[in-house]
Amino acid sequence: MSSWEIVDERTMEEEDAAIDIRDIEFRMTNDASRIQALIAGTTTSSGRDLVILKLVLCRALYPQIAVADEFNHCKTVSEQLYHTWSKPFVFLHPTSYFGKQPRLLQLTEADIQTDAPHGYKSKMPLSSNHQILCYLSLLETTKPYIVNSMRMPAAQTLLLLAHSIDTNMGFSRIVSDSWLLLEFPYPENGLNLLLKATKLRHKWNALINRRLSDANPEKSVESELAKCQTKTQKPYEELQHELSCELSSYMNTEVYYTIKRLLPGDLKVMYYGMDPEVAHPSVDPNPFEEGFQSYPNEKKGGVHVTDNIIYNCVVDSDWSYTAYQEIYNSPWTCPDCSLCVCLSPLERIQHKIFMCSSRSIRVAPESSEVQKLSNPNAKKYHCDKCNEELHLTPVEILKHRKKL
Numbered sequence: 375m376s377s378w379e380i381v382d383e384r385t386m387e388e389e390d391a392a393i394d395i396r397d398i399e400f401r402m403t404n405d406a407s408r409i410q411a412l413i414a415g416t417t418t419s420s421g422r423d424l425v426i427l428k429l430v431l432c433r434a435l436y437p438q439i440a441v442a443d444e445f446n447h448c449k450t451v452s453e454q455l456y457h458t459w460s461k462p463f464v465f466l467h468p469t470s471y472f473g474k475q476p477r478l479l480q481l482t483e484a485d486i487q488t489d490a491p492h493g494y495k496s497k498m499p500l501s502s503n504h505q506i507l508c509y510l511s512l513l514e515t516t517k518p519y520i521v522n523s524m525r526m527p528a529a530q531t532l533l534l535l536a537h538s539i540d541t542n543m544g545f546s547r548i549v550s551d552s553w554l555l556l557e558f559p560y561p562e563n564g565l566n567l568l569l570k571a572t573k574l575r576h577k578w579n580a581l582i583n584r585r586l587s588d589a590n591p592e593k594s595v596e597s598e599l600a601k602c603q604t605k606t607q608k609p610y611e612e613l614q615h616e617l618s619c620e621l622s623s624y625m626n627t628e629v630y631y632t633i634k635r636l637l638p639g640d641l642k643v644m645y646y647g648m649d650p651e652v653a654h655p656s657v658d659p660n661p662f663e664e665g666f667q668s669y670p671n672e673k674k675g676g677v678h679v680t681d682n683i684i685y686n687c688v689v690d691s692d693w694s695y696t697a698y699q700e701i702y703n704s705p706w707t708c709p710d711c712s713l714c715v716c717l718s719p720l721e722r723i724q725h726k727i728f729m730c731s732s733r734s735i736r737v738a739p740e741s742s743e744v745q746k747l748s749n750p751n752a753k754k755y756h757c758d759k760c761n762e763e764l765h766l767t768p769v770e771i772l773k774h775r776k777k778l
Contacts, residue, residue: 494559498632504528533571544698646675
């Protein structure tokens with residue numbers, strides 16, 4: 375409004391006092407308590423809620439992520455570079471939060487692990503605090519800028535959301551979407567983190583599919599009958615709470631690793647490739663997805679253990695091969711059954727998940743009513759060595775097995 379324009383103050387007061395019909399409709403449709411409940415339900419009241427909110431956003435935006443240039447620590451604020459999957463050498467927007475405070479995205483001396491395992495050598499810093507940026511869009515002006523970004527733990531986010539995950543035989547080298555290499559020099563850290571991420575991914579997808587099926591307006595008789603048969607499932611709210619707790623714990627996992635952006639030259643020597651003369655053994659039983667039939671990958675080599683995880687297709691480096699041989703040749707004791715044997719990292723997980731659990735299931739099958747009346751603790755047990763059906767208590771079963 376111009377300074378020389380004459381204004382009628384009474385007209386302005388009348389306009390302010392005018393009642394908006396849309397405001398009336400909104401108040402009639404939504405009462406105050408409902409609005410307050412909506413506001414309270416969308417407010418993050420804890421760190422766990424914030425982690426889940428960021429994860430949901432990151433899953434929606436993936437693969438729009440950026441990784442820091444390895445030489446950012448020796449550059450000025452305006453020269454900080456990042457690399458995305460589709461476009462390398464992008465900048466932080468100068469007016470953004472991280473553009474003004476880029477040091478928040480860099481590792482400090484306290485974050486870097488100096489005592490690396492024996493034989494491990496890398497130019498990349500070994501740390502548990504590597505971060506990536508998840509961004510909304512790229513702004514193309516005189517320079518490409520990252521716009522609306524948030525930081526996330528690197529390894530945890532990549533293993534949970536990556537479309538393609540490739541590993542070596544010891545799970546110490548993991549490639550995410552064929553452009554980021556994660557190296558885990560400490561034994562079994564990479565395998566354990568990947569296994570957690572895979573289980574959480576399956577739970578998350580199952581929860582989403584359940585919610586979508588419940589919200590399906592076109593319900594059939596078959597779907598309603600199937601829903602009645604699955605009434606023994608936990609309530610949706612309980613499963614959602616369990617998943618949020620597990621996701622929060624997973625994102626806070628402390629694991630040391632390095633992260634590196636792969637160049638076209640690196641990718642040429644990164645994979646074994648498919649060799650028709652070499653037979654890739656199937657992974658059975660499959661600890662990543664029970665019931666999934668593994669099959670070879672014709673381009674990269676290795677075998678699929680899930681739809682997005684390819685095992686043993688990444689070429690081992692000198693240190694990773696040496697570390698695998700040391701693990702395989704070292705006696706390992708199972709913490710559950712005290713079995714001492716030399717196993718590979720994958721075989722150890724297979725034993726923990728399938729051998730120990732299946733053994734306990736065989737020890738404690740359902741007993742008949744006669745045995746319950748005579749001895750409530752007696753269980754029907756089939757001994758494979760003596761080929762007999764016995765009814766023994768768990769203690770008697772252990773004694774029987776030790777005698778053989």
